[in-house]
Amino acid sequence: MRIDRIEVFQVKLPLIYPWKTAYGEDADIHSVLVRMVSGEHEGWGETTPFFAPTYSPETASTVFILNQEVFCPLLVGKSFDTAGELLDALAVFKGNPFAKSGPETAWWDLQARMVGQPLGRLLGATRTRVDAGSDFGVQDSFDMLLEKIQGAVDAGFKRTKLKVRRGWDLDMLKVVRAAFPTHTFHIDCNSGYTLDDLALFKAVDKLGLAMIEQPLFHRDLHDHAELQRRIETPICLDESITSIRDMELAVELGSCRYLNIKMGRVGGLSIAVALHDFARDEGIPCWVGGMLESGIGGGLAIELAGLSSFTYPADLFPSSFFYREDLTEPDLRLSTGCTFELSKVPGTPYQPIPERVAARSYRHAVFEAA
Ligand SMILES: [Mg+2]
Incomplete structure (x- = not known):
């Protein structure tokens, strides 16, 4: 064109x-x-x-x-x-x-x-709908967080991601795990810790989380490999992986057992698809991450998440979770079972x-x- x-x-x-x-x-x-x-x-x-x-x-x-x-x-x-x-x-x-x-x-x-094709079809999506996960940033209190998690569990979300930072980590996780002993959780550290926090990660290791997302500095693939050798919980990389080369090195070093793929962070949908394929071939499960995009970017990410090896629920959210008014019509809305439907119309259904x-x-x- x-x-x-x-x-x-x-x-x-x-x-x-x-x-x-x-x-x-x-x-x-x-x-x-x-x-x-x-x-x-x-x-x-x-x-x-x-x-x-x-x-x-x-x-x-x-x-x-x-x-x-x-x-x-x-x-x-x-x-x-x-x-x-x-x-x-x-x-x-x-x-x-x-x-x-x-x-x-x-x-x-x-x-x-x-x-005249839905975007997902062009990208190689094989699903007609994708699972959305719930995701909570740091809240004002444990009670506020527990109430939000209860809402997510009641709504049928299959997993919940919790943002952690110093002062909002192990104690919070113990309270959450005691209240929800069987729900699937993972944490996202957004590069906020170092190998000096090994004792913290050893304690977190006992809480049965699905993964620990980006625990260490984004350039420290060696440190992530070292941490992964010391704990059982899979490490998921997010900020660290901005290209196929980054992922090749991470696999060689043993820095991750899960991969969060965001089309923006990796340089576009083509590279997101290539990373999905590379992770699949290496036996590393992956999932689609998000940056609280509007309906425009969220709609693109839903199409990406339809690829077969995106097996963990995505960070894709209804517009109403974050915004009073989105940029698109329709806005992003969940359908049955906390899922998003892939497009049936050319491109995506979300018109700016x-x-x-x-x-x-x-x-x-x-x-x-x-
Ligand atoms: Mg993240």
Whole structure:
């Protein structure tokens, strides 16, 4: 397809309740949307690295500026028959996977709409619906957390992920495990600990968690391998894996037994699919992570989660969990059994509402082919 026009929007989406993790607190989600046009068709991508470089070295602003100054001027007016060709055009630029995934995910949505196919079918999805998991950040009190977990259990969520940070870890987990002895839990440490915390992880090891997500610094694959040798609970890597090369090294070192795959963190849907295939071939189960994307990115992630080796419920959530009003119609809603249905229409069913996108945007750039 020839890319006739690209628009990039930097948006701020106010959260109903602050998102508190090991790296801090976000009152809003800062995200970058990419609208890509070819002839009469348009597709939308989204990439969400947050406001500050806390989750990743990238931020919503670095993603916007890179797309504005470097990537989109190079892509507009060119033709790309595959997303791989588009990524090849950006391959000379080092790193910055979140920035690259903006136009890459838009390309996939546009391609699906142009060929009249649901996005999942193009990506190789084999399911018609995917399991959503529940996920709770740090709360104001144990009672508040227990009440939310009870709600998730009653609603039928098959697993619950708990964010931990210093002061909200072992004591909280013991209280939760005592209240819910058989429910599936895992924790996400968001790189907040070191090997000096081995005693803590040994204690956590006795609580029967499904996995411990990203316990250590994101660059420390060796330390993750060392920790995995000392505990039984599988380690899941998230922040550490931004490419296939990272995962090859992690497997060689024995740094993880689970993989969280986010299309933004790894540089797009094509690489997310390749990582899924690589993990499957290595016998490492994986699941789809999220960055509290709007209905645009959430809709793309649902299609990705339809691939066969995404066996653990995904971090995919209804819009109403986090936002008073999403950017799309319909917004993200659960169907039977805490699942999301894959698209039956070209692309995804979640259409951005231009007025809402405009109202939430604080930066906007437009590129037209000559
Ligand atoms: Mg994580």
